[in-house]
Amino acid sequence: MAAPARGRGAGGLCRARAAAAFGPRRTPIAGRATARHAGATGERDGEGTDRPLDVLELLFAQIGSRTTGNGGGHFMLAGPSSKGETPKGIAAVLRSETEFGWAFYRTQLFDPADLDNVKTVQAGYKVQTLSEFLGAPRHAAASKVDFVAPLTVEAQRESHEFFNVLSFVLTFYPTPPSETALRERFARLGIAGGKTFKRGDLPPEILQAVKVGMADAWAEFGAFKTKEVDTFKVASGDVFGTREFLKNNYLYRMAGAVLGIYGNSRQAAMYPIYFVDSAGAKLDGSTNAYALRFAPGGLPPVNSFWSLTVYGADGYMKSENNILNNSNVKLNADGTFTVVFGSKALCGDAPNRLDVTPGWNFLMRVHRPGPSVLDGSNVLPPVQTTR
Numbered sequence: 001m002a003a004p005a006r007g008r009g010a011g012g013l014c015r016a017r018a019a020a021a022f023g024p025r026r027t028p029i030a031g032r033a034t035a036r037h038a039g040a041t042g043e044r045d046g047e048g049t050d051r052p053l054d055v056l057e058l059l060f061a062q063i064g065s066r067t068t069g070n071g072g073g074h075f076m077l078a079g080p081s082s083k084g085e086t087p088k089g090i091a092a093v094l095r096s097e098t099e100f101g102w103a104f105y106r107t108q109l110f111d112p113a114d115l116d117n118v119k120t121v122q123a124g125y126k127v128q129t130l131s132e133f134l135g136a137p138r139h140a141a142a143s144k145v146d147f148v149a150p151l152t153v154e155a156q157r158e159s160h161e162f163f164n165v166l167s168f169v170l171t172f173y174p175t176p177p178s179e180t181a182l183r184e185r186f187a188r189l190g191i192a193g194g195k196t197f198k199r200g201d202l203p204p205e206i207l208q209a210v211k212v213g214m215a216d217a218w219a220e221f222g223a224f225k226t227k228e229v230d231t232f233k234v235a236s237g238d239v240f241g242t243r244e245f246l247k248n249n250y251l252y253r254m255a256g257a258v259l260g261i262y263g264n265s266r267q268a269a270m271y272p273i274y275f276v277d278s279a280g281a282k283l284d285g286s287t288n289a290y291a292l293r294f295a296p297g298g299l300p301p302v303n304s305f306w307s308l309t310v311y312g313a314d315g316y317m318k319s320e321n322n323i324l325n326n327s328n329v330k331l332n333a334d335g336t337f338t339v340v341f342g343s344k345a346l347c348g349d350a351p352n353r354l355d356v357t358p359g360w361n362f363l364m365r366v367h368r369p370g371p372s373v374l375d376g377s378n379v380l381p382p383v384q385t386t387r
Contacts, residue, residue: 058243059265060101061094066268066303066368068092076130077101080174087134097243099172103127104262108304111327157218160210163189163197178248221254229255230275237266237374260363270300270366270373278382285356289342292383296335300378301370302326308339313359321355346387 063075073091079099086093107121131138148168156162166186171193175183183192189210190197199207228234239246239256240263246253256263260271276282277290300306307325312318324339330351331337340350341362347353354362364380372378 058097058246059241060096061092062265062268063092063094064106072124074133077103087130089133097173097176098169158211158214160197160199160207162214163191163210167191167193167195167197176243178243217254220251221258224251224255225259225275229259229273230280232272232380235266235376236260236263236269236271236273239263241265266369266374268368270364270369272300272364272366272380273361274363274383275361277385279385281385283341283356283360283362283383284358285342285360286358288385289340289346289387290356290383291341291386292339293381294337294339295381298336298381300364300366300373300380302366302373303368303370305367307365308354308362309365310341310354310356310360310362312357313361318357318360319355321353324352324354340386341383342386 061075063073068091074089076086076090076093078093078095079101080095080097081099082095105122105125107118109115109118129138130136148165151159151161151165170183170186170191173193186192189206190201202210224234234252234255236256239252240260242265245265259273263269263271274283274292283290305326307323309317310319310322329337337352338350340347340353341356341360342353343355344353362383366373370378
C-alpha cells in the first residue's frame with residue numbers, strides 16, 4: 001500500500017513509499033510513474049525518481065529523470081519466480097531477488113509555491129496488480145504471512161533471536177548462485193527459510209562461538225566506521241547499490257544498513273556524513289559550537305539539489321531548525337557561506353545556524369552528483385569546533 005508523501009522544506013523532495021509482494025503465490029504489480037512537473041507557466045523538468053529495493057535492501061532498478069526521462073510510463077515489478085512474457089504497454093520489467101520489496105518515489109519541490117505542482121505529479125503515481133492493469137480476472141489472494149516480531153536495536157546485536165528473523169527473511173529469498181556455500185553453512189546451524197533457530201540443538205561451544213561471532217561482527221563494523229567512514233575514505237556511494245555493484249561485500253552492506261538504510265546508488269545520490277570534528281573528536285552539542293565553512297565553488301556540484309540535515313545520537317531529528325539546503329542557505333557577497341552548529345545561546349543569530357544535541361551528527365544529501373563527487377576529487381571541508 002502507498003504511504004502518504006512526506007515533504008520537508010523548499011528545494012527538497014516529497015517522498016512516498018509503496019510495499020509490494022510478488023512471486024509464485026504473489027501477483028506481480030504494475031506501477032505507473034511520471035516525473036513531469038506541470039508548472040503554472042507550462043511544463044518544466046523536475047527531479048523524479050522511483051527506486052525499488054528488495055527485502056535485503058539491494059537496489060535492483062531505478063526509473064525517473066536520470067534513467068528513463070520525464071515522460072512517465074508503466075513498469076512491472078516481478079518476483080524471482082514470476083514467469084511469462086512482458087505484457088503490452090509495459091515499458092520494462094523490474095525483477096526482484098526476493099518475494100517482498102518496496103519502492104520509494106521522490107519528487108522534487110522547487111519552493112513552497114511549487115507544492116500544488118508536486119501534488120499533481122504525485123497523483124500520477126499509481127500501483128496496481130498486473131491483473132488490474134490488464135483488466136483480467138483477479139488472481140486468488142496470497143496466503144497470509146505471519147510476520148516475525150521485530151527486535152530492538154540491542155537485541156539485534158546480542159540475541160540469538162536475530163537468527164530467527166534471518167530465517168524468516170530467507171523464506172522469501174531463493175538462494176542466488178553466489179551465496180550457495182554461505183547458505184549451506186547457515187543450514188548447518190539451523191538457519192534456513194521456514195526453520196527455527198533452536199539453541200538447545202547446538203553444543204554449548206558452538207552456541208558460544210555464534211555469540212562471539214555476533215560480537216566480532218559489530219566490533220569489525222565499529223572499527224570500519226572509525227577508520228574508513230568517519231575519515232571519508234569510504235563514501236556512501238560505496239555501500240549502496242545492486243548486488244552486482246556490491247559484490248557480496250557484507251561489511252559494506254552492514255554499514256549501509258546501520259548508518260543509512262534505504263540509501264540510493266552513487267549515480268543518484270551521495271550522502272557524506274559527519275560524526276567527528278577536524279581533530280577527530282566526536283561531535284558534542286551539550287557545550288560546544290561548530291562551523292562548516294564553504295569557499296566559493298566549494299559545494300559538491302549537483303544536477304538536482306543538495307541539503308544538510310542534523311540528527312540526534314539515535315538517528316532522529318530533534319528540532320525544526322535542523323535543515324539547510326540550496327534554497328534557504330544565506331550566502332556572503334563573495335559566494336562563501338558558513339554553517340553554524342550550536343544553540344542560540346552560544347551562537348546568537350548567526351546566519352545558517354542549526355540546532356544540535358548531545359551526540360549529534362549531520363548528513364549531506366547530494367542528489368544527482370556531478371563527476372567530481374563521483375570520482376572523489378571534490379573534497380568537503382572539515383567541521384571546526386569554535387567554542
